Amino acid sequence: MRQSVPRSRRLYDTAMVGLGGILLLFIVLPFVALVLDGGPAAILRGLGCSLTWPALRLSLGTTLISVVLVVVGGTPLAWWLARSRWRSARWLEILLQLPVVIPPAVGGIALLLAFGRRGLFGGALERLGWTPAFSAVAVVMAQVFVSAPFYLQAAVQAFGRLDPNLLAVARSLGASPPRLLFRVALPLARPWLIGGAAMSWARALGEFGATLMFAGNMTGKTQTLPLAIYTALELDIHTAQALSLLLVSFAFALLLFLRRFNRDPEVARRLATQ
């Protein structure tokens, strides 16, 4: 027998479906326009623009380096942060999240004031023969600056969620600290770590403000896809559209990749420990 739903509940459900629908349209309609506007010929012409391939190559190259740096450095740091009982570790964790709430343009100015030629540490760096500002290195630095906190947070949470009993047992069996990390913690946390790395990558790929301020917008040298979109917008909107579609396809590929690796690990875990 069907249970009768109170009227207020029905109203509430209807209102929420309506609200969800509006938000969905708001998100989907621009994408529809992005794909359909101007037709395929205009988009193909846009892809042929001289900005496209240098920007794509630079974006892929720099984000790949950024994500590798973030994962290689962030994983052991997150493992330590998740397990440390020091108060200072909690503070460090909070401070490392700072770039998430800082506007990227502010981050870029801060990077410039620190490592730019006339920056606080610029002179010292120059004496060492290194001037990172307005180079591909600056692109990577800006990307790491804004994207590292995303991976770090995901990894700290992933390690924090591990069953402490499993870690205790592994240690009692004689597992050395590296074995504990590589053979127990990493395999168990893997789905969340991959999710965090993908988030971080997506953030680096979309990086605009900090890159513009700290690395500039030089075609073939520091002009990543988002900066190329900005430049193309002044020339021809369909070129900007084509470049945007390129970025969207990457984001979509990332999403698929995430789904592939993030088959609910909690379910597997529950099954495994029943």
Place this chain on the structure above:
Amino acid sequence: MTGDSVAQLSVAVEAVLGSFSLQASLEVGGEPLALVGPNGSGKTSLLLTILGLRQPERGRIVLCDEVLFDAALAIDRPTEERHLAYLPQDFGLFPHLSAVENVVFALACRSQRASAQQRRDEAMTWLERFGIGKLADRSLAQLSGGERQRIALARALASSPKALLLDEPTASLDVEARVEVRTFLAESIRSLGLPTILVTHDANDVEALASRVAVLEKGRVAGCGLLADIRQNPPTSFAGKLFDSSRVSGAGAMAGPSCIGDACHN
């Protein structure tokens, strides 16, 4: 092998854990000791302290003449060097590894030089010893609670431990599996003769697996002695209720020699 009257694991610790203080001393020889007490009495904390996962303020823990912890001498061996087999309530098997891989993990921790094939062969020997050789390549999701408990014990013993710490070994099992696991654990513990500490809420576990009992109350050892004595003169109302409510025959109980040393009461 239960007649061994030499204390192999001796623990005397004082620890402040938040608002709660733990002050306990115990000596365990070849006879398994059950640690009983109400929730929050410090049973698990004591177990984790022995394991080296909690650091006491004062005290000393010695296992087979090896000092694991000594506050005065600033000795604090890390958990992985203590050679203690720890079996938590939910067995603590690694869900990303198969049954045999779980045992291989323990072997790999202790012997770096053996080849992968040698380790696997040895792991198979352990599983076969516990009658679960045919489950070697199963994923854990396919195994019953009793089978998991056997794998956990096989894995623990493969790491060549010098003592056994069990935390509520039957609590997460259904009633039927409980009886099976209890029998199996009783046989294993008796034949191993390792110093064994068993934390439990279950009087049936105590009767079947332990020959001595330490009763914890508010972080203190309120009484320690032979199972029969504790049952007859329970030192706390909790112990009284625990053994009064258990209507099991005494068949599982093992009569052993007297409580070791004077350190058992506090």
